[in-house]
Amino acid sequence: MKILMVCLGNICRSPLAEGIMKTKVPENFVIDSAGTISMHEGEHPDKRAIQTAANHGIDISRQRSRPVTRADFETFDKMYCMDIDVYADVVSKAENATERRKVALFLETVGDHKNAEVPDPYWGDMKDFEDVFQLLEKGCNAIIEQILK
Ligand code: 4NP
Numbered sequence: 001m002k003i004l005m006v007c008l009g010n011i012c013r014s015p016l017a018e019g020i021m022k023t024k025v026p027e028n029f030v031i032d033s034a035g036t037i038s039m040h041e042g043e044h045p046d047k048r049a050i051q052t053a054a055n056h057g058i059d060i061s062r063q064r065s066r067p068v069t070r071a072d073f074e075t076f077d078k079m080y081c082m083d084i085d086v087y088a089d090v091v092s093k094a095e096n097a098t099e100r101r102k103v104a105l106f107l108e109t110v111g112d113h114k115n116a117e118v119p120d121p122y123w124g125d126m127k128d129f130e131d132v133f134q135l136l137e138k139g140c141n142a143i144i145e146q147i148l149k
Helices: 013-022 047-055 084-093 097-102 126-148
Strands: 002-007 030-035 078-081 103-105
Touching: 002 013, 002 084, 013 030, 013 047, 013 126, 047 126, 078 084, 084 103, 097 103
Parallel strands: 002 030, 002 078, 078 103
Antiparallel strands: none
């Protein structure tokens, strides 16, 4: 199973989702992340994201931001998008029904968060990053449960 986590800049939400998911999946899974904009390409995650992950014993400091590419639609089985704008952007790049089916809203598997978005913590503070971490953990658990059942 190959899973891509997608947000806008690939420096806050999706790097955290990648880091969290990697702690939960079997070794043969491939987990990666990307952004819909290339503005932060090559950069490590936001310092606050790195610190928040570290507070939970997860090291995301070596990740580097990269934009979503067409090749991702071939490589990955699922592309989980952090919010509606990201979802719309990614799905617009899909070229057929098979590719479109791979694109999902990250929180759609969490029952009480149906259609909900993972809020962007970029303009917020450490509390916002911690709240996002908790939400991402919930989402990753729901995704794993759905995949492994
Ligand atoms: P992310 O957060 O999509 O969770 O990585 C953001 C990162 C950068 C920007 C916006 C959101 N930005 O405008 O540069």
